[in-house]
Amino acid sequence: MTVPSEAEIINRILSGNIDDFELLVEEHKVKVFSIVRKRVPPADAEEVAHKVFIAAFKALGSFSQNKPFGNWLSGIAVRTCCNYWRECGSSRKVLAAAPDNEQLEWLEKVCRSDSIEKFSTLSRRQEAKELIGWCLNKLSPEDRALLEMIYFEDWPLKEAAAAMGWGMAKTKIRAMRAKAKMKLIISKLPGEWKK
Amino acid sequence: MNKQEIRKVEEAFKTCFQADSGELQPGPEWQRDLMINIRAIAMPVSRPVRSRQEVIIWRLAWTSLAASLILAAVFSFSQTGGDDSQSIGRWEDKIVAINDIIRE
Numbered sequence: 001m002t003v004p005s006e007a008e009i010i011n012r013i014l015s016g017n018i019d020d021f022e023l024l025v026e027e028h029k030v031k032v033f034s035i036v037r038k039r040v041p042p043a044d045a046e047e048v049a050h051k052v053f054i055a056a057f058k059a060l061g062s063f064s065q066n067k068p069f070g071n072w073l074s075g076i077a078v079r080t081c082c083n084y085w086r087e088c089g090s091s092r093k094v095l096a097a098a099p100d101n102e103q104l105e106w107l108e109k110v111c112r113s114d115s116i117e118k119f120s121t122l123s124r125r126q127e128a129k130e131l132i133g134w135c136l137n138k139l140s141p142e143d144r145a146l147l148e149m150i151y152f153e154d155w156p157l158k159e160a161a162a163a164m165g166w167g168m169a170k171t172k173i174r175a176m177r178a179k180a181k182m183k184l185i186i187s188k189l190p191g192e193w194k195k
Numbered sequence: 196m197n198k199q200e201i202r203k204v205e206e207a208f209k210t211c212f213q214a215d216s217g218e219l220q221p222g223p224e225w226q227r228d229l230m231i232n233i234r235a236i237a238m239p240v241s242r243p244v245r246s247r248q249e250v251i252i253w254r255l256a257w258t259s260l261a262a263s264l265i266l267a268a269v270f271s272f273s274q275t276g277g278d279d280s281q282s283i284g285r286w287e288d289k290i291v292a293i294n295d296i297i298r299e
Binding site: 018019021022025026029030033038046049050053054057058107110111113128129131132135148151152153182183186187189190 | 221
């Protein structure tokens with residue numbers, strides 16, 4: 001028995017075989033989860049991943065089958081995470097605790113680290129996760145999404161632009177501004193603890 | 196913080212972000228719940244088809260009712276029309292008979 005192609009599955013879903021959507025979910029859930037889990041708190045990851053697939057199902061009719069379905073879905077995942085932070089911002093939900101002494105110590109160790117092994121170990125610590133969450137919360141949802149895509153995950157600019165639904169020039173400028181903001185936030189980090 | 200320190204923190208953030216994979220495989224319940232939601236969303240898509248069929252059936256019902264009413268009316272009028280012509284004929288006969296009597 002031949003495995004149907006994604007294009008065939010999509011056409012079948014569009015013609016009313018809704019259950020075939022499960023084949024797409026099965027194929028892409030790990031990728032979507034890996035995108036979502038890095039971007040939203042673990043407690044909300046499953047709900048956001050649900051929203052991603054629901055948004056994809058609703059927009060399936062507008063999917064142009066010239067490009068890979070996975071890339072299209074990744075774009076939806078990024079935008080859904082962006083919407084998550086927008087909703088958090090509007091509801092003024094506090095998701096990252098204010099930096100504490102442990103994070104300051106981590107920051108000092110990172111700045112003083114001279115060996116790659118030590119640096120790598122430090123980067124995997126809980127303090128790093130907390131601090132990165134705190135810094136990213138200082139940015140707008142769009143700036144946050146751009147930083148994550150372009151600077152943290154090395155997405156090509158073209159893919160990032162497609163994910164955000166923006167032109168290349170706008171994406172490039174916004175990404176540069178987002179990075180400059182992040183640098184400013186990092187440079188002011190030690191001062192945040194003194195407050 | 197100097198530029199080099201900022202770059203180190205940025206690199207640490209990047210490594211941290213990329214390393215944070217956690218448990219990537221969602222559970223079977225997650226997928227089952229998702230498909231339930233998807234089917235619930237898909238329902239309104241199939242509903243219009245059913246409602247369109249309902250509209251067609253109702254239209255047919257009203258049209259056939261109206262047609263049967265018109266036919267009934269036409270039939271009854273044609274019946275009464277026939278009776279009238281018969282009674283007129285009878286009256287004409289009577290008038291002719293009365294005229295004959297008067298002349299005699």
